[in-house]
Amino acid sequence: MTTLKKRLQGDLTEAMRAKDKLRSAVLRLTLTAITNEEVAGPRARELSDDEVIKVITREAKKRREAAEAFEQGGRPETAERERAEGAVLEEYLPKQLTDEELAALVREAVAEARAGGAEGPKAMGAVMKIVNPRIAGRAEGGRVAAEVKRQLAAG
Known part of the structure; x- marks a missing residue:
């Protein structure tokens, strides 16, 4: 068990x-x-x-x-x-990431995805694939996706 x-x-x-x-x-x-x-x-x-x-x-x-x-x-x-x-x-869940911590993790993942050649709509999937294992239950999926979209739109 x-x-x-x-x-x-x-x-x-x-x-x-x-x-x-x-x-x-x-x-x-x-x-x-x-x-x-x-x-x-x-x-x-x-x-x-x-x-x-x-x-x-x-x-x-x-x-x-x-x-x-x-x-x-x-x-x-x-x-x-x-x-x-x-x-x-x-009480049983890992401590949730702050907005600043989430933004920093997403920023790193966006940089990695772009270095790997991901641009446009494909970048969203590539970034999510990179960032999700790093977040591992410390932020809700909708929050992560919104931050990824925001940063990709900001360029």
Whole structure:
């Protein structure tokens, strides 16, 4: 069993003992999502810590999007619960990059892609291919893509 999955299970046990309903519910749902991912496909397998982080990132993104939707729908108390659930999940994710750190990483990747001859529309794919492994879950994909587009447009 991966270290992160063990940590989630241990934290779930603690949350249940402390009668922390919010944390218990979030950790239960997250562990279920991890298990579903493990049994998806032709054969069951155990996820690596990186794959577990991807599942947690996906769950956190769902919470952010739901909070926005509830806020726009005039249900602020439900939106607040979604944000609280997202905050619990954030504890298990790597520290997110600041805008400046992201811009610096993208700048390096743009320079590398251009040195490799990538120009025009092809440059976007080339830059993303270079920058994604360096970011590895520390920034949301939409944020990265927006920064790449911005820097490519700036020339």
